[in-house]
Amino acid sequence: MKKIFQSFDEISDPATCAPHLKLLREELARRGLDGFLVPRSDEHQGEYVPKHAERLAWLTAFTGSAGIAVVLKDKAAIFVDGRYTLMVRGQVDLDLIEPHDLIAEGPGAWLEQNAPKSAKIGFDPWLHTASAIESLTASVEKAGATLVACSTNPIDAVWADQPEPPTAKAIVQPFNMAGETSEKKRTRIAEEIKAKGTDALVQTMPDSIAWLFNIRGDDVPHTPFALSFAILHSDGTADWFIDEKKTSPELIAHLGNSVRRHTPAEFAPVLDTLKGKTVAADPNTAAAAIFARLEKAGATVKRMADPCQLAKACKNSVEIEGMRKAHLRDGIAMAKFLCWLDAEAPKGGLDEIKAAQQLEAFRSTSEYLTDLSFDSISAASEHAAIPHYHVTQSSNLPIKMNEIYxxxxxxxxxxxxxxxxRTIIVGTPSAEMKDRFTRVLKGHIALATAKFPEGTAGVQLDSFARRPLWDAGLDYDHGTGHGVGAYLSVHEGPQNISKRPIPQALKPGMVISNEPGYYKAGEYGIRIENLVVVQLCANPGDRRMMEFETITLAPIDTRLIEPALMTEAEKAWLNAYHARVREVLSPLVDDDTKAWLAAATRAI
Structure with a gap:
């Protein structure tokens, strides 16, 4: 087994909230501020951040991947989405920090009601997007208060043992995996921005820069990013702002003379040189500080969606084939794990950590594995009802008979x-478990088999997955599908399937998850997730139609199915899927796993 990729140490302690809030408030008083906004973000606005940027976790003990806190002199609040509703209450000191729903209320509405008149609310302009600050400014002004941009972050001034920024080496993503040269990508995007009357494009998103330059890195957990900034010019050349420690002769040769290297400290001064230029930046992903700097320098700022995001999402044939190969390796590991779990769990003695470690061990037998794509959510019984549960030594539950894992x-x-x-029953499921699991499966199949006209957005497909649950008065509080990168982020945009009105149409080459679920707080949770590729229908009819190719290969637990709830078409899909899983994986696994696969994929 390779190195342990996931830690199960305690990463949250509500007892730290009081002293850390005290330190922050003292620093705010020294700066003449009455409050401060603390987002879970870094200068690059990505989902995964390096340890030194985990300011929200340091302050509140909340360790989720999305959220924001507002600290005033006499009160504090934290805002998280539906994935973390239960988790946040178990991590923060509820006597000091009030949890709120990020979507239903949000920090803006809370500040309208709670910000004192004439209060000065500080924020770090490098940690908020331009769009976010514009929205928050409007809310704060309604309360008669003002937002104040801080030149340095007050948390950094009081975080005594704040880790150093990362300096991991960036590496080249070779052509045989990227499928397109960096030069061609830069030319393609440069032509796109030039056609829109733009002289340059500011890039801060680490996945966009990784895709554009065909590089990867190791600066953040579980995601192969090299944190940096970039400016792409309309002639296809670029300025790249990266710590010199992260570069290598191979990397420099790979990019050639058309990409000029600078230190990160030079990024803001180079923005000043764009006076008189029309410069594009995405207000939903680029920091507010960038817009302020460009405007002050005399540039014309053109607000536009980051064009690299859509181009990156529509993967080429080489990337799609690479994703299929990765899922084949992953399917072998999953089959071995599920076989092992079925044999060992009924004996007793297994717990959430042991199960996660064993799955990691099976994955690590592949010489190609570089990391996990995120910390495994290994959840028994009531913990399965927490969509983004993180197991630690103190929260670790045993995997018991007649309970869901x-x-x-x-x-x-x-x-x-x-x-x-995958959701697995150890022992015998209750009738309610089988009903809920089957409804989730029906929704999963409805989405997997959907055919939809070109131009359809994910929001238009979301109800396909929810209908069987809605029929029984049930639902789930997370999205149904998120984009997935090609050796990049496990969560990528702009594609999405959810209730949120995101207008981006699903396009060929996009990889997206299909993961409806059901959660009964305090008892159990269910989720069935496969990854699918958007592709053109072979027989489209009168117009261009799209469909999904499922690329995940692993059995779905048929012991949790109530066959009477399924249609013949649904059974046929499941049987065909299981037949493909069995056919593809059986020649590649040991005899015990092969025998288990034969039983686990038996037709219903």
Missing amino acids: LIDSGGQYPDGTTDIT
Whole structure:
């Protein structure tokens, strides 16, 4: 087994909230501020951040991947989405920090009601997007208060043992995995921005820069990013702002003379040189500080969606084939794990950590595995009802008979990224468990088999997955599908399937998850997740139609199915899927796993 990729140490202690809030408030008083905004972000606005940027976790003990806190002199609040509703209450000191719903209320509405008149609310302009600050400014002004941009972050001034920024080496993503040269990508995007009357494009998103330059890195957990900034010019040349410690002769040769290297400290001064230029930046991903700097320098700022995001999402044939290969390796590991779990769990003695470690061990037998794609969500019984549960030594539960165990996990391979969730019964399920699981499965199949016209957005497909649950008065509080990168982030945009009105149409080459679920707080949770590729229908009819190709290969637990709830078409899909899983994986696994596969994929 390779190195342990996931830690199960305690990463949250509510007892730290009081002293850390005290330190921050003292620093705010020294700066003449009455409050401060603390987002879970870094200067690059990515989902995964390096340890030195985990300011929200340091302050509140909340360790989720999305959220924001507002600290005033006499009160504080934290805002998280539906994935973390239960988790946040178990991590923060509820006597000091009030949890709120990020979507239903949000910090803006809370500040309108709670910000004192004439209060000065500080924020770090490098940690908020331009769009976010514009929205928050409007809310704060309604309360008669003002937002104040801080030149330095007050948390950094009081965080005594703040880690150093990362300096991991960036590496080249070779052509045989990227499928397109960096030069061609830069030319393609440069032509796009030039056609829109733009002289340059500012890039801060680490996945966009990784895709554009065909590089990868190791600056953040589980995601192969090299944190940096970039400016792409309309002639196809670029300025790249990266710590010199992260570069190598191979990397320099790979990019050639058309990419000029600078230190990160030079980024803001180079923005000043764009006076008189029309410069594009995405207000939903680029920091507010960038817009302020460009405007002050005299540039014309053109607000536009980051064009690299859509181009990156529509993967080429080489990337799609790489994703299929990565899922084949992952399917072998999952089959071995599920076989092992079925044999060992009924004996007793297994717990959430042991199960996660064993799955990691099976994945690590592949010489290609570079990391997990995220910390595995290994959740027994009531913990399975927490969609983004993180197991630690103190929270670790045993896996018991007649209870549900949920494992959401994935791997990073040089040619692809995986993400899969399976829900397993140990022993005998209750009738309610079978009903709920079957409804989730019906929704999963409805989405997997959907055919839809070109131009359809994910929001238009979301109800396909929810209908069987809605029929019984049930639902789930997370999205149904998120984009997945090709050896990049396990969560990528702009594609999405959810209730949120995101207008981006699903396009050929996009990889997206199909993961409806159901959660009964305090008892159990269910989620079935496969990754699918958007592709053109072979027989489209009168117009261009799209459909999904499922690329995840792992059995779905038929012991949790109530066959009477399924249609013949649904049974046929499941049987065909299981037949493909069995056919593809059986020649590649040991005899015990092969025998288990034969039983686990038996037709219903």
